[in-house]
Amino acid sequence: MVTKADVLNWLKHYAQVVDEQKEYLTQLDAAIGDADHGINMQRGFGAVMSQLPAVEDKDIGTILKKVGMVLVSTVGGAGGPLYGTLFMRMGMAVGNKDALSPEDVVKMFTAALEGVKQRGKAEPGDKTMVDALTPAVEALRQAVEAGEDLHTALEKATAAAEAGMKATIPLVARKGRASYLGERSAGHQDPGATSSYLLFKSATDVWNHADA
Amino acid sequence: MVTKADVLNWLKHYAQVVDEQKEYLTQLDAAIGDADHGINMQRGFGAVMSQLPAVEDKDIGTILKKVGMVLVSTVGGAGGPLYGTLFMRMGMAVGNKDALSPEDVVKMFTAALEGVKQRGKAEPGDKTMVDALTPAVEALRQAVEAGEDLHTALEKATAAAEAGMKATIPLVARKGRASYLGERSAGHQDPGATSSYLLFKSATDVWNHADA
Amino acid sequence: MKKLINKPENVVKEELEGIALAHPDLVKVHISPHYIVRADAPVKGKVALVSGGGSGHEPLHGGYVGVGMLDAACPGEVFTSPTPDQIYEATKAVSGGAGVLHIVKNYSGDVMNFEMAAEMAQGEGIEVATVITNDDVAVEDSLYTQGRRGVGVTVFVEKIAGAAAEAGLPLAKVAEIAKRVNENGRSMGMALTSCTVPVAGKPTFDIGDDEMEIGIGIHGEPGRTRMKIKPADEIVDMMAEAILGDLPFKSGDRVIAMVNGMGGTPLIELYIVYRRLAQICEAKGIKIERNLIGNYITSLEMAGASITLMRADDELLKFWDAPVKTPALRWGM
Amino acid sequence: MKKLINKPENVVKEELEGIALAHPDLVKVHISPHYIVRADAPVKGKVALVSGGGSGHEPLHGGYVGVGMLDAACPGEVFTSPTPDQIYEATKAVSGGAGVLHIVKNYSGDVMNFEMAAEMAQGEGIEVATVITNDDVAVEDSLYTQGRRGVGVTVFVEKIAGAAAEAGLPLAKVAEIAKRVNENGRSMGMALTSCTVPVAGKPTFDIGDDEMEIGIGIHGEPGRTRMKIKPADEIVDMMAEAILGDLPFKSGDRVIAMVNGMGGTPLIELYIVYRRLAQICEAKGIKIERNLIGNYITSLEMAGASITLMRADDELLKFWDAPVKTPALRWGM
């Protein structure tokens, strides 16, 4: 089971990862965007960290919705509505639980991906975060359905996210700022796909106790 | 005697010197002014060269006044009125002659200096072209009065101009753009003093035939 | 990074404080969340215009708030779209009962944030229409992509739709006019140097001492091609060809032209650009009826320029000429 | 050198051609010699205002020709005073029989060229008065020197004396008002980067990546001190102290303030400068009655800013508020 403490640890760990990778994400965005993805994400998760204490005693759904709302109102850009929607949909999917089964986790990430696709109207292959999220969610679902333990399932999801992220390199962007570059967007890794991969990697790194 | 041909050769030679020293004069102006003295002088003497043919058959006075008028209307800045006045006063001083005695040359340069001082209200020691012109005119006058030949007198005038020019280096400017720098103008050679030294040097280099 | 700023994180907040101190007669500035509204907002019975986008494009959009133009502007962080809560609060603050027009530049971030804000405002019973500007011919357009960026024509939309709203036209008509302006406008930009986002602290892109970027975006996004720098006339020829061929503009067309500086280019150069543009239009039988030459939609301190041409009719010209009184655009009052 | 120009020698001529094409409703441009006059010049019975100076400070002076401001502007080559024949021709072209006021920035070149032109015009029976602006507190003033440079206050003189002339005041009175504006105005500038004179092709001065020049002139002339760059607030503190202490400005004074960009500094930074300036004035009991924030007297593409404060009375404010319609300054019409 993923406990509320696990969820909070995941958020804290991801905030730290975003902080550490701020330069890297911004560099990726400089190549095909406007050089702010790391800055935006760090501003957002900095705000999440300072507002989290106010809801830490609430249920997982409330916590995740709050994260989404904070992101929507502090990140701006494309990342704000997308990551905001992602977390809000997660919160709506898990409801007022205090612990999540592997199936809940699958439902949660599936809803997250659906929200992102609805908000951004991107499909796999458009060179966006959808390219990391789609294979990750699919791998997670298959592994859980096959009865694997959650940690193993998350490891597979993270590997799939990483592969999806790397697969954005040769793509020509069709959504987001990078699309304005046309052919010149090829040869660069998408920053949003990278931050999405890190989101799965953080969950895997944090939710690693035996009974997760 | 300085013939009309000598005067025309002097002007042509000086135009060429200004062209060659354009960068240098501009560099000097960059240090304590606005980096255009060489450019201005070159524009002016370029115009003089193209308008000179129209008056080459006139007397020396007319030629020099024309040079002054062309400079006034093409140089701009401080250099325009100053060098323009310098040549106009030369022309007025020599009148409708076709050849100049050493005494005429002294009269001519004396009038030039007076004109510059009147127009610019600068005194020796203010770190301007007056610092090169004043000792040069004085040396010229003394040498001619002492009965030396004009070429020797001009060599002495040029040496005095050079000394005057170099003596501007430690001075704090009190006139012209450089004065806005206050103490910071010290340590740099004045560009206008430099172009004035070159004017005497050009005459010396050109008026070097035995009977000059 | 050399800038007249204090802490990079405070640039937008301090800019807004400066605007508030400078123009209390024209605008009111709201700090948390950030938005600027005209001093007399809300204007009862008038359609309200709300625009916004990343900061760093000044005077766009805050400089265009006032009588005859925008009712509100929502500045995001530098080059980052504003957030839905800003837009939602600004929309509520200026809503005068006749509906609100959102003017949105076509960037995925801007579009999504305005969309969320519009949903929130509609949830409160405020009628919201949206016009998306997408005039940048440097970007390939296609059904499957994000489409073109919104750039210079946004200034024209804000001015002309602002006058239409001031004249009392209803929301549907103001939105129709705004769309007409956008559909008839085309732009292209170029850059000689990069800009530096304050929090990033270093130039967005590297560019050689003898290079320029043609088709640059207003966020320092790479453009169509990088090439050796050329004389201004040749650069304008390239840009004008791309713009004129796109609509396409035809002999007999009447246009409003803008030669816009990217922030670091002096006016003397913009007039040299305008000179060539006017010669080209003249040669093609296109009549420039009105023009703007200056810094209207910038990219921080980037050196470069953009050209916008918009085909105008009598109605659009009438609204163009209508009085406007904002910090950055003012005539007739 | 990266500029949107063709041949460096043609910059001023092509700029003037651009202005002529852009603003035929406001000004007429004369190419040989170079000068710009308002479209309806000469205005019979009105005192005419003629200014001029080196180019590269746009919109000064050409951008201020029009109703309520200058009758003529004489642009020299970049950073080089205009020549007497230009000024003389412009003076004749705008003389409406009520005399002409020459507005001259205190640079030896400008002063001498205007002096020669005034002598020539007076020789033809045109009454000429001259006001010399010298507001730059960065420069030491003394009886034995050239005195201070004329900078930002020149814009104020042109606006206010322009309104006085438009109101029909006689030459002596217009000149008196112009002098009053100058005497009550003080300015100081600073630069983060150098500018490049087109024909020179390289920066006028070298400056380190972490340095700034305080007290810079509008031609890139070195200023008071070179120092490590500081936060904007500290820079404004230094500049305001020098300006306020000089007149000196006192509690209870009413002022017009200008925060001027040097050409390469974006508006977002100028508002951050204005914010601090307004805070300082407020703290000292000095009331900013009007302000200008933007590029008004520039130094090509130099990054930096200057501050001008002018003590105003009711009469000066009335003339400030009077309608003006020029390419670069427009209100009330």
Ligand SMILES: Nc1ncnc2c1ncn2[C@@H]1O[C@H](COP(=O)(O)OP(=O)(O)O)[C@@H](O)[C@H]1O
């Ligand atoms: N329409 C979209 N759908 C999905 N993801 C998108 C879309 N547009 C942009 N993105 C993602 O957002 C990332 C950029 O985020 P960010 O830099 O924070 O925003 P902005 O582009 O507004 O500066 C891209 O790398 C891409 O993964």
Ligand SMILES: Nc1ncnc2c1ncn2[C@@H]1O[C@H](COP(=O)(O)OP(=O)(O)O)[C@@H](O)[C@H]1O
């Ligand atoms: N008032 C003056 N009297 C005499 N010479 C002067 C005066 N002002 C300037 N100068 C001379 O002019 C030179 C600068 O000329 P130039 O660079 O062409 O003009 P500007 O200073 O207007 O750019 C100075 O080096 C100085 O010798």
Ligand SMILES: [Mg+2]
């Ligand atoms: Mg980005």
Ligand SMILES: [Mg+2]
């Ligand atoms: Mg000079």
Ligand SMILES: [Mg+2]
């Ligand atoms: Mg962004």
Ligand SMILES: [Mg+2]
């Ligand atoms: Mg000069």
